Amino acid sequence: MLKKLKQSKTKIITVLFSLLLASFILVLITCVVTHTTLPALITSIASEEIQFAIKLSLTTAVVSTVLCIGISIPAAYALARYDFFGKSVVNTILDAPLALPPLVAGVGLLILFGTTSFGRGLADAGLVFVFTPLGIIIAQFFVNVPFMFRILRGTFQSINPRYEHVAETLGCTEAQAFWRVTLPMSKNGLLAGSIITWSKGIGEFGAALMVAGATRMKTETLPISLFLNMSCGELDLAIAAATILITISLISLFVFERYGGFTRVF
Amino acid sequence: MIEVRNLYKDWKEFSLKDINLEVKKGEYFVILGPTGAGKTLLLETIAGFYFPDRGEVWIEGQNVTNLPPERRRIGFIYQDYSLFPHFTVEENIEFGLKLRKSTSPDTNRKRLKEIMNWLGIAHLAHRYPATLSGGEQQKVAIARAIAIEPSILLLDEPLAALDLRTRDYLREELKRVKEELGITMVHVTHDQTEAMVLADRIAVMMKGQIMQVGTPYEIFNKPLNEKIADFVGVENILSGVVRNNENGVAEIEVDLGRNIFAVSDYHAGKVKLFIRPEDIILSESRGESSAKNVMKGRIEALDDIGPLTRVKMANSLVALITKQSRESLGLQKGEEVYATFKATSVHVVR
Numbered sequence: 377m378l379k380k381l382k383q384s385k386t387k388i389i390t391v392l393f394s395l396l397l398a399s400f401i402l403v404l405i406t407c408v409v410t411h412t413t414l415p416a417l418i419t420s421i422a423s424e425e426i427q428f429a430i431k432l433s434l435t436t437a438v439v440s441t442v443l444c445i446g447i448s449i450p451a452a453y454a455l456a457r458y459d460f461f462g463k464s465v466v467n468t469i470l471d472a473p474l475a476l477p478p479l480v481a482g483v484g485l486l487i488l489f490g491t492t493s494f495g496r497g498l499a500d501a502g503l504v505f506v507f508t509p510l511g512i513i514i515a516q517f518f519v520n521v522p523f524m525f526r527i528l529r530g531t532f533q534s535i536n537p538r539y540e541h542v543a544e545t546l547g548c549t550e551a552q553a554f555w556r557v558t559l560p561m562s563k564n565g566l567l568a569g570s571i572i573t574w575s576k577g578i579g580e581f582g583a584a585l586m587v588a589g590a591t592r593m594k595t596e597t598l599p600i601s602l603f604l605n606m607s608c609g610e611l612d613l614a615i616a617a618a619t620i621l622i623t624i625s626l627i628s629l630f631v632f633e634r635y636g637g638f639t640r641v642f
Numbered sequence: 643m644i645e646v647r648n649l650y651k652d653w654k655e656f657s658l659k660d661i662n663l664e665v666k667k668g669e670y671f672v673i674l675g676p677t678g679a680g681k682t683l684l685l686e687t688i689a690g691f692y693f694p695d696r697g698e699v700w701i702e703g704q705n706v707t708n709l710p711p712e713r714r715r716i717g718f719i720y721q722d723y724s725l726f727p728h729f730t731v732e733e734n735i736e737f738g739l740k741l742r743k744s745t746s747p748d749t750n751r752k753r754l755k756e757i758m759n760w761l762g763i764a765h766l767a768h769r770y771p772a773t774l775s776g777g778e779q780q781k782v783a784i785a786r787a788i789a790i791e792p793s794i795l796l797l798d799e800p801l802a803a804l805d806l807r808t809r810d811y812l813r814e815e816l817k818r819v820k821e822e823l824g825i826t827m828v829h830v831t832h833d834q835t836e837a838m839v840l841a842d843r844i845a846v847m848m849k850g851q852i853m854q855v856g857t858p859y860e861i862f863n864k865p866l867n868e869k870i871a872d873f874v875g876v877e878n879i880l881s882g883v884v885r886n887n888e889n890g891v892a893e894i895e896v897d898l899g900r901n902i903f904a905v906s907d908y909h910a911g912k913v914k915l916f917i918r919p920e921d922i923i924l925s926e927s928r929g930e931s932s933a934k935n936v937m938k939g940r941i942e943a944l945d946d947i948g949p950l951t952r953v954k955m956a957n958s959l960v961a962l963i964t965k966q967s968r969e970s971l972g973l974q975k976g977e978e979v980y981a982t983f984k985a986t987s988v989h990v991v992r
Contacts, residue, residue: 538724541691544711545718546738546790556737560728 420616429601437577440516456532482586511588516577531565575628649697675847717787725771738790777808878917903934904988921987922961
């Protein structure tokens with residue numbers, strides 16, 4: 377017994393570290409969730425302000441996720457299947473938002489949509505991004521699109537083009553072969569990508585704050601609500617927002633692990 | 643009928659150089675070559691997955707060089723079956739039928755049943771490909787390809803991933819497809835037995851080029867050069883000089899101590915001699931054989947390969963004999979034997 381213990385000294389030390397880290401995370405989450413009483417939490421969640429934040433968060437995240445899917449599918453397919461001039465540069469640029477601090481991304485979006493003639497043109501056409509929910513959507517899209525793109529690129533790369541070849545001999549055009557064969561075969565990747573993009577969209581703060589500002593009951597998503605209520609001492613409301621965010625994150629993580637464990641995000 | 647004219651194609655590490663082929667209607671045509679020769683690329687270019695850099699592809703008298711695969715009326719079968727994993731067996735086979743606008747759903751349904759029965763896979767109809775054995779999957783792939791009644795069937799190493807017994811069985815199925823349905827077949831393989839058993843004609847392909855086209859007999863017994871001879875299993879490749887020629891039988895001086903007699907038109911000069919190992923007969927005494935060539939030699943090695951034994955002699959000749967004749971001769975390493983072969987078994991090239 378003693379000998380065995382001695383042999384696995386490394387094991388004991390390393391496991392201890394992992395337990396330490398796990399308890400740190402657990403304590404942190406528990407602190408947030410138990411900071412207020414259950415009745416107070418329920419009242420806060422039912423409050424008009426938190427209800428508004430929940431709805432705004434859900435809608436903006438769904439819309440930005442749909443945008444991410446719609447644009448990532450063709451882009452990821454091109455980079456997975458074809459060779460073209462400048463491909464590696466394009467690949468690097470598409471990954472760039474991952475490394476960019478969201479606040480910086482937000483500044484960029486604010487300048488693009490707020491000060492350039494492009495942004496003013498859009499605003500004149502009725503698409504106002506600055507200090508509106510549209511700004512939240514574009515911020516979520518910009519920050520999160522690399523996740524969707526990378527998962528889909530990996531998924532498409534893992535599907536042998538031979539499936540499409542065979543489909544074409546059976547009468548499909550290239551587009552039909554993609555639609556009927558490749559896309560259904562990518563459903564796990566699509567699901568995993570959507571989940572991670574959506575849940576990151578729900579939690580998006582920095583870039584959204586820059587573009588859409590933090591206006592109560594107007595651009596107040598859950599993280600913005602947490603920030604606003606924290607700054608003015610409305611602790612119960614802040615905790616309610618935080619608790620909802622934690623719940624969404626945990627559920628998303630579970631679903632992602634279940635369906636997307638095979639894809640590499642980073 | 644397929645015609646490939648002056649075709650060139652570079653793709654990744656493969657390239658096709660000036661390919662010219664003519665496959666006749668209803669023919670079983672095998673493209674035989676080592677790994678990396680560009681066989682798959684050639685097949686995929688015929689199918690239209692890639693456009694050639696230069697040259698033309700004609701199918702059934704029509705120039706299809708610029709047509710997409712879906713308009714070429716071909717079936718394609720890959721080594722890894724490439725069945726759609728999200729469809730059942732039935733849905734896989736129906737895939738192409740449903741895309742046809744010319745036939746009614748009832749006709750398609752009938753055709754589906756007919757094909758599944760013909761290949762004996764009706765009982766698998768509702769299974770998913772992942773639950774099938776390799777042989778079953780390949781049968782489904784064949785069914786899917788022939789369901790749409792293609793005029794040609796292109797097969798890329800279709801038997802390579804299967805075990806020996808299934809391979810033999812499916813080989814017969816492929817013969818049946820050709821004979822009963824009359825489809826023109828182009829089959830790519832590196833396996834000589836497969837080529838020998840299935841082919842009406844064989845094209846030997848190496849490093850992106852067609853080296854020789856001929857019947858199995860011509861390819862295996864009359865290879866055009868040393869490289870082809872080596873690839874098709876001619877183990878005895880000798881260099882010699884023609885000293886004499888009497889009535890079409892050349893006497894050739896080689897490094898074996900005795901001259902070799904071969905049926906050849908050459909009267910002089912340096913030549914290469916190819917003798918297939920199975921054409922060499924071993925015996926303990928000189929005997930009364932009518933064969934022109936008899937060489938005495940000591941046995942250096944005996945290797946069992948399946949039902950055959952490969953005998954390597956000290957004079958570098960290699961013979962393939964059956965296990966039975968090995969036993970009845972009681973061959974041992976170090977023993978002296980006579981190797982006999984006919985003048986017609988020696989193929990002479992410049």
